[in-house]
Amino acid sequence: MSQFTPVDPVDLTAALVRCPSVTPADEGALDILHELLSDAGFTCAWADRGGIRNLFARWGAQGNTRSFGFNGHTDVVPVGDEAAWTMPPFGAQIKDGIMYGRGTTDMKSGVAAFAAAAVDFVRETPPDGSIVIAITGDEEGESIDGTLALLEYMENNGERMDVCLVGEPTCPNTMGEMIKIGRRGSMTVKFRVIGKQGHSAYPHRANNPLPPMMRLMDRLASHELDTGTDHFDQSTLAVVTVDTGNPATNVIPAECTAAVNIRFNDTHSGASLSAWIEEEVVAIREAYSVEIETLVKISGESFITPPGDLSAMVAGAVEAVTGVSPELSTTGGTSDARFVKSHCPVVEFGLVGQSMHQVDEHVRVDHIHELKTIYSRILRDYFA
CATH class of the missing domain: 3.30.70.360 (Alpha-Beta Plaits)
Known part of the structure; x- marks a missing residue:
């Protein structure tokens, strides 16, 4: 029987949303993740640059034969007209099964889901390999001192990911409907x-x-x-x-x-x-x-990770959890996957993104739990 309490991704999302981390401010968001990951046995390091905080974390020995990576960001765009919000933009209040707040969709819930999945996975079934988590505070801004700084840190310190999943919201309308395998x-x-x-x-x-x-x-x-x-x-x-x-x-x-x-x-x-x-x-x-x-x-620049083992594994996990067969797409704007693609094969999968950057940005609580389950399934399948 399991001897640990699983990480609740909803509670973790709420804690992150309550940090008003409008780029370039962090306001404690990465400290929350640093503490969680350190307590779970991850080796953590700061890859700060240009006044931006960036967190690198690895579970497992450096140079392991297999290394699965997650990438995401905790910075958010400004709230705009705060008077137009019906819920406090950094309150993480839940009403009728929906959590409201800046960053709930883009993408603190995604970060919470993959961090929770990774922590539970290494505690329950320590894998033969390593898990890397790279989180930046500079994705919504100029993006010059964020994931690029993390990749530079990895290059300088002999760290690597064999494959990477970016937890951006990728689904237009329905949970599970789209995986991004490239970007314009x-x-x-x-x-x-x-x-x-x-x-x-x-x-x-x-x-x-x-x-x-x-x-x-x-x-x-x-x-x-x-x-x-x-x-x-x-x-x-x-x-x-x-x-x-x-x-x-x-x-x-x-x-x-x-x-x-x-x-x-x-x-x-x-x-x-x-x-x-x-x-x-x-x-x-x-x-x-x-x-x-x-x-x-x-x-x-435009890029694509050609359909193959990585996209098939992610698609299989998504369909197994949601019952939806996801489309492999390159639509939408840019993301930090454009930087990760030079390091390793990368795909993106996350929540429904309809409310991102909007007033009353929100996420369904059940979708956060579902996303953690999908990420957990991906880890199990990768290290099987």
Whole structure:
């Protein structure tokens, strides 16, 4: 008979939610996990960088023949208009089987579920191998001192994961319906067209930056990047802002700024898209005799973990617990899996994500228990 009390993932989620860990603040969230994992025999270390706290934990001997990893984050986005919340955003209050609070969905419940599953697993059936848990406080922010710092720590200290599961919310509507095996790349490009200010009644004396900017935005937005690939939807480009800061109707402004966001599949790379954009900029610059400055930020390249043993094992555990056969998908935004993929094969599976980043973010309590059961099943199957 078991001699330990299983970790309640709902209680653990509530404790984490009550820490107002809006990036880059931690407010004690990682300390809670450090204590839990240390007490269960995990070797824990801090991989802090740039004012961000990051927790690395390993159960089992370093260099074991098999190492299963979990990755997640405890930082959350701001609450927005707190007056619009019907429940305290950091109260973790439960009503009618639903827990409310910032981070309940994205992704403190996921972290709580895999931490609880891992602790119970090593206490009940110590595996022949190791379990790594890597948790960051910088996923919702710039993401430069979070999982990247954890991976750097692992590289410098001889630590590794053979495979990794990221506990992000992956299911659009129904628990168990989707596993992410890859993600589209993401990049943002900012533009500044510099013309010459003048009176709108004498346009020939000015050089209006708006027509070249509008033409450039039209050329970019109307261009079909691709039609999709075997595992990815069609790439998209969205114009997200155009601005002159000009309140006067009788003044031609001196400059205009704009930005586009591109979500791209494996047809492209950040470099190839940057080269295409530069070609378009050169054409507009020459046609309108204006100066155009660009600033490119590539948040992540597209990647895929091809369907195989890892995705099949996770899908089997999900179906065994939920009765739902999950779709293998690459939809959605970016996640820290884009960094982990350079270290080892990685997939993502977690909760229904409908309320993430919203006012009154919430999670069903039974889904937290269900998620822990799925993660426990994955560990059993991996180390079987």
